[in-house]
Each structure stands twice: as C-alpha cells, then as structure tokens.
Amino acid sequence: MKKVYLLFLVCTLFLIGFRFGTVNLCRDAVRELKRKTTLESIQPLPPTAPVWINLVQNPLIGEQPAGPLRWPSDPFVLKEGDRFRMWFGAHNPEENVTRIGYAESEDGVHWILNNEPVVPLGTSTAFDSKDVETPTIVRDGNTYHLWYSGARHDRGYQIGHAVSDDGIEWTKEPEHPVLYASDNPYAWTGLGVLEPTVILESSTFKMWFVGLGLDPVDSTTIHVHLGYATSSDGQIWDLHEDNPLLKLASYKEGDLINSAFFVLRNGDYYQLFYLGGGTKVPDIYGTSRDGLSWSVSFTEVLPVGSADSWNSWVVGAPTILLDSVDGYTMWYSGGRLDSNFGMHFGIGGAKAAR
16 A cells, blocks of 8 residues: 555656656656565565474483583584484583584484594693584585684683594694684673684685673673674685674673574575573574674574473573475573582474474
C-alpha cells in the first residue's frame, strides 16, 4: 500500500511537472522508484536466529577420568564425506595446561577420541607453552590450516598457526604468533587476542577474533571486542582499519568470562553466534552481508541446562555446520560445578531447522 501511494504521488507530480515543463525530472523519479522496488524484491532477507534443541545424548564427549584430555571444551568440527572430525581444547587440571585433542564420528553424535593430544605445547619460552586451545581449521586442497589461541604463564593469549597433511600431525608455521596482543592493557587487544574463526573465500583467509582489553576509565572492567583480519597465506595478516568491529560483552574482574563465538557463512550473509550462557552477559545473534557491519540482537541462543545437569553452570564456544537437508548442527562447551565448587566440562550438541 505504501508503494502504491508513492507511485500515485509520483504520478501526480508528473502531471504537475508536465504543466510546468519538468517532465524529464518526474520521469526519472518514476524510473528510480521502480528500480528501488525491483532491488527490494530480489535482495534476500537475512536469516533469522535458529531455534536450538539440545541432543538427548548430551554430553557427547564427557569429562575424561584421567590423562591430558581431562576437560574437553572449545570444539571445532569439519565434515569430510561421511566422517565428522572434531578438534577441541582439553584442560588437564593436574598440570594446569590446555592442549588440543582430536575425535572422529560417523554421525556427529557418537565420538571416538584419540588418547593423546594432537597439537603439543610450545617450548618453555614460547608464547604457547601453557595453553594451546580454541582451534579453527580450514582445508585448502591437501593442506589443513589450524589457528589457535596460545598462552604462557606470564603472557595472555595470542593466535598461532600450524599446518598438516592429515589433520593429526601438525607443524607450527611460524613458531611465533601470527596475531599479537598489544603491550598496552587498555588497548582493545591489551589483555589478549584469541578465539579465531577463519573462512577461506576467493583465495583470501578471513579471520574474526576476540580482543580483550581493560576499560580506559574503569580498570576493573574487561571488554570483549570482535576484530577482523585478512591474509593470503594464513600467516601474515592485515588488520582491518575499523577494528574493533563491535563489542560483544563487558565483564568485571573475577567474573566468569565467555569470549568464544562463531561466524558461519550462509548464502549471501554471515551469521554471528555468541553464547554468554551462565555469565552475567546476554547471548548475541548477528547477521552481516560483508562480515564487517553487523546487525545484532541480544537474544537467547542457547541457555544453560537445568540444575545439576552437565551444563548447568556455563555454555559457550559454539561451532556450527549448516546442511541443506539436516539444517544447523551445533557443538559447544558445557560445564557444571559440584558441591565442592569443583569444575567439570564436556562437549554437547544441538540441532536447529534451516
């Protein structure tokens, strides 16, 4: 009705213009209105937020009784043929270190774990001597590229890179970070750069990542920002001039911090999923046509579980696959606290219609 009224108004102006010798101007106005109407009719709408249903088999990978893969979390999943492949962070509380583990599945639900980590810690002086976690992987031809968050005892997270022929035996290239944190704690990356998500498009690696930094006025507040960078080889990155793209959350020192997110390509749009479940900040769902300018809503993506369930304390770190038949499948981290406030972690799954 609104467009009919506008056409009526334009045609009225056309008649007036004819009387006063401005026929061409009014004719151009009619053409422009038709052009905009055509563009609006063919431009796809952004995908709406999926409605997630947890899998009844959760947790899919639970806490391990012993060994280096004690607390699995931060999954990343690829599907190759009929095989699902998962890389995940696994914290060993006895050593207080985190490494990357590996598992395979035929259905994405029942997983067989490697007993040992597939990505080792760095040497004692390396940037990743304490933690190697939050993997994201791209297969480019016969080469697998891995980006991960690495940390040592006296320095926050920075992003590293490794390559592999099979996704199991990895070589770090280079040995130093490919994205560095700032030395200024009040900069938006002053406390660390971490949680990479990478997509390969038209021979360009596109990375979205988290930057942590202290508030310049209130040093008890930590901000979680979304950053963006591009690379032709996965090692040398160009930071976007408008970084940070947006603020995901703010926390107080001592709060439980969820910094992990996921970016998914869906047709003409990118989708952003951030889980704050169990923390003091809301979930975020966002869409973008270019991966830079985001339209976000603070809407619940996935809540924590019921009391005493495996994910009753916190949920976060999603990884998502989208299939034309099966719709969305998410794998994510979940945690609970026992009666002695001991932490327990695992990996769960959820489904949503396309």
